[in-house]
Amino acid sequence: MKQDSILITGASSGIGRGLALSFARPGRTLHLGGRNRDRLHDVARRCIARGADARINVHDVRDRAGMEEWISTAGPLDLVFACAGITASTRGGAEAPHEPDDQIRRMFATNVDGVVNTVLPALHVMLRQPRGADGMRGRICAMASVAGLVSFPGTPSYCASKAEVDRFIVATGGNMARAGIVMSSVTCGFVATPMTTQNDFPMPGLTQTGDAVRAIVKGVARGRRCISFPWWLAAGSRFMDLLPVRVAESYYFRQPAGQAGTMAETGLDDAAARPLPTA
Numbered sequence: 579m580k581q582d583s584i585l586i587t588g589a590s591s592g593i594g595r596g597l598a599l600s601f602a603r604p605g606r607t608l609h610l611g612g613r614n615r616d617r618l619h620d621v622a623r624r625c626i627a628r629g630a631d632a633r634i635n636v637h638d639v640r641d642r643a644g645m646e647e648w649i650s651t652a653g654p655l656d657l658v659f660a661c662a663g664i665t666a667s668t669r670g671g672a673e674a675p676h677e678p679d680d681q682i683r684r685m686f687a688t689n690v691d692g693v694v695n696t697v698l699p700a701l702h703v704m705l706r707q708p709r710g711a712d713g714m715r716g717r718i719c720a721m722a723s724v725a726g727l728v729s730f731p732g733t734p735s736y737c738a739s740k741a742e743v744d745r746f747i748v749a750t751g752g753n754m755a756r757a758g759i760v761m762s763s764v765t766c767g768f769v770a771t772p773m774t775t776q777n778d779f780p781m782p783g784l785t786q787t788g789d790a791v792r793a794i795v796k797g798v799a800r801g802r803r804c805i806s807f808p809w810w811l812a813a814g815s816r817f818m819d820l821l822p823v824r825v826a827e828s829y830y831f832r833q834p835a836g837q838a839g840t841m842a843e844t845g846l847d848d849a850a851a852r853p854l855p856t857a
């Protein structure tokens with residue numbers, strides 16, 4: 579797999595940060611995107627210390643024009659990872675748990691439009707590139723989630739946004755494979771990142787960031803269109819989605835994560851003020 583030039587959104591934290599550090603070595607150029615300048619600088623500094631050429635771009639993935647400008651002028655791109663994303667759960671209400679309107683809109687704008695704003699310019703760049711020795715022009719990988727495989731009542735807009743990402747990437751990837759571009763969708767379970775640190779419920783199959791990064795890179799290198807882990811959680815989620823809605827819901831509503839307010843809303847200003855990680 580050619581990996582000289584790599585672009586990553588959400589590189590300031592969690593999985594995107596882990597990917598950036600794992601690719602950082604001499605001869606590689608890393609284009610790192612995120613909103614928080616300090617954390618992005620910190621990741622870039624660590625990548626440069628490992629010998630890579632790291633360039634940062636502070637942006638909001640919802641900014642279509644800004645993303646187009648950044649990605650279309652970055653130069654050749656071998657690998658693009660769309661990692662930027664947010665999550666949140668329902669809140670308790672007088673009548674019923676619900677998601678506030680602005681939370682739902684922010685979820686779709688960030689998780690869906692943000693991925694589209696990354697993937698479309700990346701596709702245009704890659705389609706103009708010559709094929710490499712392996713016949714490939716480039717590889718694009720987007721973070722979906724096992725949440726996108728189910729209709730989980732604790733996080734409706736997150737589930738919906740990730741289902742969109744997964745279907746878009748996998749379906750488009752069928753056509754793009756013929757053009758020499760691999761498109762991979764990652765449907766993973768819980769990963770131990772700042773996104774999940776505030777969850778105060780059991781997270782079955784919780785994967786450490788380093789293990790998640792290795793699974794993603796291995797899947798992309800093998801040209802996998804669907805990268806799923808832990809396999810049993812992805813398989814179980816697909817099975818749950820085959821059940822009648824009321825049967826599945828009666829199970830989900832009894833889970834701690836199915837309760838209102840169990841998941842912190844990420845991607846807000848206070849999240850941007852998180853301290854720099856030490857490792």
Ligand SMILES: NC(=O)c1ccc[n+]([C@@H]2O[C@H](COP(=O)([O-])OP(=O)(O)OC[C@H]3O[C@@H](n4cnc5c(N)ncnc54)[C@H](OP(=O)(O)O)[C@@H]3O)[C@@H](O)[C@H]2O)c1
Pocket residue numbers: 587588589590591592593594611612613614615617637638639640660661662663664665688692721722723724766767768769770771772773774844845849850
């Ligand atoms: N952790 C999990 O359990 C898990 C499971 C399945 C899928 N995923 C998905 O994996 C991806 C990465 O998650 P993570 O766990 O690494 O989360 P994280 O540690 O919270 O990192 C999220 C990243 O997204 C960036 N981001 C958020 N909103 C943005 C915006 N509007 N514009 C630009 N960047 C924005 C953040 O940038 P700043 O910090 O600079 O704001 C940060 O770099 C997400 O798409 C998530 O949904 C995560």
